Amino acid sequence: MESLWKAMADDSRREILLLLGKKKMTPSELAGHFQFTPPALSSHLRILRNADLITEQRLGKNRYYSLDERKSLEMIDFFEKMWGYKMNSLKEFIENKERKKKHE
Amino acid sequence: MESLWKAMADDSRREILLLLGKKKMTPSELAGHFQFTPPALSSHLRILRNADLITEQRLGKNRYYSLDERKSLEMIDFFEKMWGYKMNSLKEFIENKERKKKHE
DNA sequence: TAAACAATTAAATAATTGTTTAATTGTTAT
DNA sequence: ATAACAATTAAACAATTATTTAATTGTTTA
Numbered sequence: 201m202e203s204l205w206k207a208m209a210d211d212s213r214r215e216i217l218l219l220l221g222k223k224k225m226t227p228s229e230l231a232g233h234f235q236f237t238p239p240a241l242s243s244h245l246r247i248l249r250n251a252d253l254i255t256e257q258r259l260g261k262n263r264y265y266s267l268d269e270r271k272s273l274e275m276i277d278f279f280e281k282m283w284g285y286k287m288n289s290l291k292e293f294i295e296n297k298e299r300k301k302k303h304e
Numbered sequence: 305m306e307s308l309w310k311a312m313a314d315d316s317r318r319e320i321l322l323l324l325g326k327k328k329m330t331p332s333e334l335a336g337h338f339q340f341t342p343p344a345l346s347s348h349l350r351i352l353r354n355a356d357l358i359t360e361q362r363l364g365k366n367r368y369y370s371l372d373e374r375k376s377l378e379m380i381d382f383f384e385k386m387w388g389y390k391m392n393s394l395k396e397f398i399e400n401k402e403r404k405k406k407h408e
Numbered sequence: 409t410a411a412a413c414a415a416t417t418a419a420a421t422a423a424t425t426g427t428t429t430a431a432t433t434g435t436t437a438t
Numbered sequence: 439a440t441a442a443c444a445a446t447t448a449a450a451c452a453a454t455t456a457t458t459t460a461a462t463t464g465t466t467t468a
Contacts, residue, residue: 242417343428350447
């Protein structure tokens with residue numbers, strides 16, 4: 201497992217992404233939203249991390265995971281090829297948002 | 305298998321989508337681009353069809369498959385939730401293109 | 409330093425998904 | 439009707455992915 205698309209294919213992983221989109225969380229905190237055993241959750245987080253969909257930040261005992269925004273561009277690129285659209289406006293939108301974040 | 309995201313997760317299926325985006329094709333025609341046995345290809349086409357990513361049109365002995373554009377909206381919706389963006393401009397873009405096609 | 413905690417990795421098992429071979433359905437042409 | 443073709447479905451098998459239990463790593467606190 202390593203592909204972006206395979207990482208997105210799992211229902212629970214997409215839910216994790218939605219949760220991490222709201223705020224960064226530790227695995228323990230995430231666990232409250234699912235039925236997972238800790239290793240199962242850990243495995244999903246590793247898959248999301250390998251796909252660069254989330255980033256990890258270690259702080260003492262805890263690890264904080266948060267959404268890594270860069271990857272959506274790659275999927276948008278696929279839609280662009282698929283439909284032949286030029287989705288530049290969307291790409292610029294996302295890229296601008298990223299640039300803003302960096303300067304916060 | 306039935307989910308949109310699982311249908312998208314397979315590399316070959318995404319390639320099929322790119323090919324069908326260019327023009328409608330029969331399975332025999334598609335087969336030229338892959339190593340699949342006919343049943344394997346048929347299985348992928350069924351998965352894409354169940355996910356409403358492609359449509360089937362029977363014509364005599366042949367079946368023509370083509371890209372069904374409606375589904376991309378559902379994935380865009382997910383990105384919208386995930387990033388909290390309002391992607392209305394993109395949605396309108398796609399919806400307009402659809403409306404145009406209908407009147408061709 | 410020892411105990412407790414957060415989270416992971418490893419190894420085994422369970423579940424899902426993909427591919428093959430064989431048999432079937434429906435269509436055209438002779 | 440029957441032969442040939444396009445594509446599918448069914449059933450068995452192969453491969454991949456997910457989940458569990460057990461063991462491990464690193465961090466804090468008593």
